[in-house]
Amino acid sequence: MASRSSSRSRGRPGGRRIAGSVATLALAGSLLTACGGDSGTPTLNWYVNPDGVDTFRTYAEKCSTDQYDIAVQQLPSSATDQRTQLARRLAAQDSSTDLMNLDPVFVAEFANAGWLEKVPDDLAGEITDGGDYLEGAADTVTWDDGVYAIPLWANTQVLWYRKSLAEAAGLDMSQPVTWDQVIDAADNEGGTVGVQANKYEAYVVWINALMQGAGGDIVSDTEAGRDAKVDLDSDAGRDAAAVIQKLADSKARQADFTVSNEGTSLGQMFPAEGPGEFMVNWTFVYANYKGLVGSPGGPADEQQFDDLGWARYPQTVEGEASKPPIGGIDIGVGAYSDNGDFAMEAAQCITSTEAQVDLAVNDGLMPSTNSAYEEVAATGDFPEDLLDLYRTSVDEGGPRPKSPFYSQISAAVQSVWHSPTSVNPDSTPKRSAEYLADVLAGKRLL
Numbered sequence: 001m002a003s004r005s006s007s008r009s010r011g012r013p014g015g016r017r018i019a020g021s022v023a024t025l026a027l028a029g030s031l032l033t034a035c036g037g038d039s040g041t042p043t044l045n046w047y048v049n050p051d052g053v054d055t056f057r058t059y060a061e062k063c064s065t066d067q068y069d070i071a072v073q074q075l076p077s078s079a080t081d082q083r084t085q086l087a088r089r090l091a092a093q094d095s096s097t098d099l100m101n102l103d104p105v106f107v108a109e110f111a112n113a114g115w116l117e118k119v120p121d122d123l124a125g126e127i128t129d130g131g132d133y134l135e136g137a138a139d140t141v142t143w144d145d146g147v148y149a150i151p152l153w154a155n156t157q158v159l160w161y162r163k164s165l166a167e168a169a170g171l172d173m174s175q176p177v178t179w180d181q182v183i184d185a186a187d188n189e190g191g192t193v194g195v196q197a198n199k200y201e202a203y204v205v206w207i208n209a210l211m212q213g214a215g216g217d218i219v220s221d222t223e224a225g226r227d228a229k230v231d232l233d234s235d236a237g238r239d240a241a242a243v244i245q246k247l248a249d250s251k252a253r254q255a256d257f258t259v260s261n262e263g264t265s266l267g268q269m270f271p272a273e274g275p276g277e278f279m280v281n282w283t284f285v286y287a288n289y290k291g292l293v294g295s296p297g298g299p300a301d302e303q304q305f306d307d308l309g310w311a312r313y314p315q316t317v318e319g320e321a322s323k324p325p326i327g328g329i330d331i332g333v334g335a336y337s338d339n340g341d342f343a344m345e346a347a348q349c350i351t352s353t354e355a356q357v358d359l360a361v362n363d364g365l366m367p368s369t370n371s372a373y374e375e376v377a378a379t380g381d382f383p384e385d386l387l388d389l390y391r392t393s394v395d396e397g398g399p400r401p402k403s404p405f406y407s408q409i410s411a412a413v414q415s416v417w418h419s420p421t422s423v424n425p426d427s428t429p430k431r432s433a434e435y436l437a438d439v440l441a442g443k444r445l446l
Contacts, residue, residue, distance in 0.1 A: 194265025287364030323398030
């Protein structure tokens with residue numbers, strides 16, 4: 001490992017360097033240099049996902065100092081492609097991979113491989129002590145009794161719906177609702193149900209939430225690595241499959257069901273004709289529709305925007321609390337960075353309360369700390385009950401399996417459970433359990 005700079009200061013970075021705007025550099029096949037220009041000032045490469053990229057550029061500039069610059073490098077939109085690109089660089093011990101936006105499921109794998117710098121003890125204690133950070137967000141950055149990233153935003157899914165559609169169906173949305181009730185309500189009233197069921201990571205998010213809502217998990221004992229217990233062939237697995245099958249067989253299924261993603265169902269909430277939809281989706285939805293009032297794909301006017309409702313993620317089994325999905329972005333520091341101390345300092349600036357508030361207000365990406373939530377609430381840009389729902393959903397939600405072999409787990413589940421129109425509670429859980437167990441044991445290839 002290359003030597004680190006010893007000039008790290010413990011506080012927030014000082015005054016911003018006077019510089020031009022930070023450019024988003026195109027990703028090339030060759031490794032990027034971590035060196036600066038003629039001045040010798042090092043450049044920290046910050047790999048970011050596209051969500052919130054304009055805000056990231058702003059903070060790359062704000063968090064640059066007289067000692068280092070921060071340059072934004074944009075990753076692909078797909079979480080799978082993001083993981084592939086970062087893993088290739090880190091496996092090659094790339095010294096120019098300084099800062100990374102990490103999907104929470106990357107943290108265990110990358111930390112277990114030795115690819116992430118451990119967060120200093122004082123900061124780690126702040127994250128995990130149950131104080132300012134939301135419990136669900138703090139849990140995403142821990143592995144093997146260590147903290148390996150800093151939460152930036154904490155994402156979760158809620159049930160979005162047209163109030164008029166729910167009222168026509170006779171659903172009391174002030175009380176918990178089940179997937180069966182939602183599907184039946186949409187079917188009976190000529191509406192639809194929006195989900196993410198393409199063959200990609202978000203489909204596993206749905207399957208995982210359905211299983212956890214039925215009291216189970218895809219896998220357990222994940223600390224055992226390849227010897228983790230595969231729990232797909234269970235009552236919870238069959239309950240999850242039954243929900244998917246019910247929607248697949250329903251008139252409430254959207255036309256692009258088998259290739260649906262986070263963006264495709266957005267246009268079904270306020271169609272030119274029809275009652276709209278129920279939709280499970282992430283926190284960006286409110287800000288998205290608010291910005292589209294009077295525009296194609298959005299509410300026709302403010303009155304129609306006021307017909308947008310939200311509620312806790314649906315129950316898989318009536319009477320059992322749902323486990324809303326937990327997502328978001330954590331900031332990690334590359335273990336092979338030539339400027340690890342500077343990068344850890346920059347990571348703290350990038351994850352500041354100010355940055356979290358700006359991501360929420362500008363991009364609808366909700367904070368990982370209670371203090372940032374309070375500032376977001378003070379802006380008046382979001383209804384207070386919606387912010388309370390987000391926080392509760394993160395703290396009471398369900399993470400995906402925390403395993404160094406998560407990418408194999410996810411790919412194996414996708415292989416058997418897709419297409420969603422083929423899911424059958426009598427066969428899919430059993431077949432997927434056998435396949436995943438063989439993949440983890442090295443007996444079958446993905």
